[in-house]
Amino acid sequence: MKLKTKLLIGGVALALLAGAGGGWWWWTSHTTPTDAAARARKAVDYKYVSLDKVLVMLRGEQGQAVPHYMAIDIVFKAEPRDEARAKEHLPLLRTVAVKALSVNTLQTATAMSIDQVAQALNRAYVQSYEADGRKPPFAEALVGRMIIE
Structure with a gap:
């Protein structure tokens, strides 16, 4: 394999990892602990x-x-x-x-x-x-x- 092809594959893999990390960061920063806790617990029917x-x-x-x-x-x-x-x-x-x-x-x-x-x-x-x-x-x-x- 040529050096150019290896660099291209590495660049694409690096871009995919960066995109996945950015997506994970965005999701966790927009989901507050309060929202997660509210969804996790069931409402009490008093x-x-x-x-x-x-x-x-x-x-x-x-x-x-x-x-x-x-x-x-x-x-x-x-x-x-x-x-x-x-x-x-x-x-x-x-x-x-x-x-x-x-x-x-x-x-x-x-x-x-x-x-x-x-x-x-x-x-x-x-x-x-x-x-x-x-x-x-x-x-x-x-x-x-x-x-x-």
């Missing part, structure tokens, strides 16, 4: 467990009992494997909610948004389960309905 009619007496300005209350429906977003356990924990979850919300006065309760109430409940649930050294049987507590009278 189950929703309802805790209805949690009644909480509200306090007056000086801490005295007043004839006002908060009625709240709470919905727990649970993974399918934790749904039964979440239902078993409903009495505990009701108690924690009453304890967390009963410190509010009528004025503070009416000033709170739904998101703020949900955040307060989630904090109380996390603290309660951490104190027991257990994992909550749900991913998040949501407020389904809230009435203050």
Whole structure:
């Protein structure tokens, strides 16, 4: 084989390798780890467990009992494997909610948004389960309905 032919074959092989390397670089730089992770994991089909009619007496300005209350429906977003356990924990979850919300006065309760109430409940649930050294049987507590009278 002539030197020219060997150089031509080597040049073509080198161009193919460079093209393959450039293609690989482009593909990996345009596929973010977030995209890859999202495709790798399956979306969780959450189950929703309802805790209805949690009644909480509200306090007056000086801490005295007043004839006002908060009625709240709470919905727990649970993974399918934790749904039964979440239902078993409903009495505990009701108690924690009453304890967390009963410190509010009528004025503070009416000033709170739904998101703020949900955040307060989630904090109380996390603290309660951490104190027991257990994992909550749900991913998040949501407020389904809230009435203050």
